[in-house]
Amino acid sequence: MKPSLLISAFVVGIVSFLASPARGAADSGPVKIGAIFSVTGPAAFLGAPEAKTARMLIDQINAAGGVNGRRLELVLKDSGGSPEKAVSFAKQLIEEDKVLAIIGPSTSGETMQIKALCEENRMILVSCAAAEVIVNPVARYVFKVPQKDSQAVTWIYRTMKQKGIRKIAVVSSNDGFGAAGKKQLEDMAPAEGIEIVVNEVYDKGATDLTDILTKVKAQSGVQAVVNWSIVPAQSIVAKNMKQLGMTIPLFQSHGFGNRKYVEQAGVAAEGILFPASRLLVVSELPDTHPQKPVLAKYQRDYETLFKEEVSTFGGHAYDALMVVVEGLRKAGEPDREKVRDAIENLRGFVGTAGVFNYSATDHTGLGLDAFEMLTVKDGKFTIYKP
Amino acid sequence: MDPGNLALQYFLSGITKGSIYAVVAIGFNLIYSATGVLNFAQGEFVMLGGMVAVTLAQFVPLPVAVAGAILAVAVVGCLLELLFFRKLRHHSILHLIIITIGLSIVIQEAALHLWDEKVRSLPYFTGNEISSVRVFGAAISPQVLWVLGAVGVSVAGLHVFLRYTLKGRAMRACSSNPEAAMLAGINISNMRTLAFGLSAGLGALAGCVISPITMTHYEMGGGLAIKGFAAAILGGLGNPMAAVVGGLLVGVLEAASVRYLPAAYNDVSAFAMLLLVVFVRPHGLFGAPAGAQVREH
Numbered sequence: 001m002k003p004s005l006l007i008s009a010f011v012v013g014i015v016s017f018l019a020s021p022a023r024g025a026a027d028s029g030p031v032k033i034g035a036i037f038s039v040t041g042p043a044a045f046l047g048a049p050e051a052k053t054a055r056m057l058i059d060q061i062n063a064a065g066g067v068n069g070r071r072l073e074l075v076l077k078d079s080g081g082s083p084e085k086a087v088s089f090a091k092q093l094i095e096e097d098k099v100l101a102i103i104g105p106s107t108s109g110e111t112m113q114i115k116a117l118c119e120e121n122r123m124i125l126v127s128c129a130a131a132e133v134i135v136n137p138v139a140r141y142v143f144k145v146p147q148k149d150s151q152a153v154t155w156i157y158r159t160m161k162q163k164g165i166r167k168i169a170v171v172s173s174n175d176g177f178g179a180a181g182k183k184q185l186e187d188m189a190p191a192e193g194i195e196i197v198v199n200e201v202y203d204k205g206a207t208d209l210t211d212i213l214t215k216v217k218a219q220s221g222v223q224a225v226v227n228w229s230i231v232p233a234q235s236i237v238a239k240n241m242k243q244l245g246m247t248i249p250l251f252q253s254h255g256f257g258n259r260k261y262v263e264q265a266g267v268a269a270e271g272i273l274f275p276a277s278r279l280l281v282v283s284e285l286p287d288t289h290p291q292k293p294v295l296a297k298y299q300r301d302y303e304t305l306f307k308e309e310v311s312t313f314g315g316h317a318y319d320a321l322m323v324v325v326e327g328l329r330k331a332g333e334p335d336r337e338k339v340r341d342a343i344e345n346l347r348g349f350v351g352t353a354g355v356f357n358y359s360a361t362d363h364t365g366l367g368l369d370a371f372e373m374l375t376v377k378d379g380k381f382t383i384y385k386p
Numbered sequence: 387m388d389p390g391n392l393a394l395q396y397f398l399s400g401i402t403k404g405s406i407y408a409v410v411a412i413g414f415n416l417i418y419s420a421t422g423v424l425n426f427a428q429g430e431f432v433m434l435g436g437m438v439a440v441t442l443a444q445f446v447p448l449p450v451a452v453a454g455a456i457l458a459v460a461v462v463g464c465l466l467e468l469l470f471f472r473k474l475r476h477h478s479i480l481h482l483i484i485i486t487i488g489l490s491i492v493i494q495e496a497a498l499h500l501w502d503e504k505v506r507s508l509p510y511f512t513g514n515e516i517s518s519v520r521v522f523g524a525a526i527s528p529q530v531l532w533v534l535g536a537v538g539v540s541v542a543g544l545h546v547f548l549r550y551t552l553k554g555r556a557m558r559a560c561s562s563n564p565e566a567a568m569l570a571g572i573n574i575s576n577m578r579t580l581a582f583g584l585s586a587g588l589g590a591l592a593g594c595v596i597s598p599i600t601m602t603h604y605e606m607g608g609g610l611a612i613k614g615f616a617a618a619i620l621g622g623l624g625n626p627m628a629a630v631v632g633g634l635l636v637g638v639l640e641a642a643s644v645r646y647l648p649a650a651y652n653d654v655s656a657f658a659m660l661l662l663v664v665f666v667r668p669h670g671l672f673g674a675p676a677g678a679q680v681r682e683h
Contacts, residue, residue, distance in 0.1 A: 211403075232505045239515045243525055244525050267514055
């Protein structure tokens with residue numbers, strides 16, 4: 001081959017390469033949706049089911065002919081739970097992949113790192129993390145799908161009052177999730193008439209917690225324990241309490257929302273109380289419940305495909321993706337401004353966490369009724385009836 | 387609870403934690419004794435032991451699963467030595483230590499891909515999640531007795547092996563004077579491989595007995611290695627019994643600190659104590675001062 005031919009071949013290659021993004025943006029190509037989940041790393045228990053859920057839904061939607069006649073393409077990034085990686089992936093999705101919207105990240109820390117970035121670049125972000133600060137103050141382009149921490153705490157305190165509990169012990173892990181829950185519990189206790197008499201923080205990698213629970217046991221008048229952490233500590237607390245012969249009730253956060261955790265705590269999980277979405281108790285819901293069809297289908301599809309139990313976390317990815325898809329369907333075209341407006345105007349959209357009603361002032365869209373107080377009975381989740 | 391019972395309960399919860407650190411520290415010690423390398427991948431052997439046993443336990447009875455896990459991880463330990471350390475034995479100890487840190491990351495990632503991110507555990511060997519043994523009004527999980535049993539068996543087994551068997555004596559000879567050992571016809575390289583295998587096996591045993599208490603997941607190794615290391619240093623490196631005492635001491639210190647301070651200062655008090663001991667006795671509580679002596683049993 002002559003050098004000139006080589007050069008021209010090279011130039012042609014470059015030109016076609018440069019031209020390809022333009023083709024991608026044309027009306028016929030797939031609509032790209034970005035996703036940042038911590039599929040590996042410390043928050044993998046969130047990210048792994050989220051990624052599986054998102055992939056499954058995208059396949060289902062495409063098999064059914066896409067949205068408005070266009071296929072969807074998922075651009076999935078694994079942040080490993082690191083806020084730094086989340087930032088660089090968000091930049092990549094905005095600048096290189098030019099996605100319509102980003103769903104995720106899995107954790108509040110990561111979400112807060114990219115909130116401003118998405119807002120500046122007018123990128124729609126539908127977060128799968130729970131912290132209140134994500135949507136308070138409201139950012140024009142930032143939404144979230146999980147229930148708020150404060151709603152979980154409200155449910156816990158109300159259940160306590162029904163049971164006549166006033167003095168409690170709070171134990172929490174020293175990570176972002178534990179710290180956020182601890183703060184909500186402390187802030188809301190006075191207004192609800194609850195007194196926190198023991199308040200202890202433990203290492204998230206703790207191997208045994210009998211010493212802290214001994215301290216709780218030694219404090220007279222404690223009527224209940226609230227634990228705010230993720231695995232494995234939330235199972236260790238349950239086991240250690242029973243081993244110490246403690247009979248006061250144990251409340252956990254909505255982070256207990258996976259049947260796997262009940263298996264890990266074994267018989268020690270019996271009687272644990274925690275607020276969670278109805279995804280975990282689908283079979284108990286009356287057929288007339290608006291969420292029943294959505295929940296039953298998601299659970300069946302997920303459990304058949306992945307051979308593992310559905311969790312509320314995967315449900316967040318369901319909600320985030322479907323909120324974007326619903327916005328896209330309403331907007332009629334992948335125009336980011338129109339889709340954003342459509343999402344903000346979604347009313348009565350049924351997801352796994354609850355029925356979403358977004359507005360210009362509320363980018364969470366869920367009310368207190370999105371939670372249900374659950375308990376563990378015979379190794380299964382069931383709705384708590386006082 | 388009256389104050390006496392309460393003190394006992396704190397002590398027992400310290401023993402629970404301490405037994406976990408001790409059982410990890412023993413494996414740390416063996417590789418150090420035989421090769422002079424501080425193996426920061428020791429926590430990963432513990433994790434692998436738990437993971438393999440949990441997987442095997444789905445198909446075979448628990449004791450077989452535990453034995454299988456110990457064997458499998460021991461083989462992994464030997465392979466690591468053959469693949470990485472044998473070729474690099476002329477490098478400085480510092481290089482080798484850094485390699486162990488690299489290996490720990492590789493093993494962790496491999497475990498993540500082989501299994502997944504989920505938390506698993508073996509069933510309690512005796513009783514279940516809520517059973518406990520009562521001692522004067524205080525409670526301790528029967529699994530802790532299993533851990534202490536494993537500690538006892540490991541220490542006794544090592545003692546007999548290193549003192550009374552030809553192989554064990556050869557291993558000690560390698561550590562105290564490699565040249566002389568070589569002249570006496572001992573294959574030093576093979577001894578090192580054996581030390582890695584043994585220590586990986588001990589780590590796996592630890593991983594199995596602690597699994598019901600701490601649960602097993604791919605990231606557990608790092609934290610355990612640090613605490614096990616602290617225990618080994620506190621006791622004095624190179625002596626399995628000292629590692630056990632060191633481990634129990636760290637555990638009891640942590641529990642005692644919870645009694646008086648917020649639990650968040652748990653590690654602070656444990657490590658402050660460690661520093662204090664190392665300032666006064668740089669070779670640990672029971673270690674001998676001179677370098678060569680430290681590695682003697």
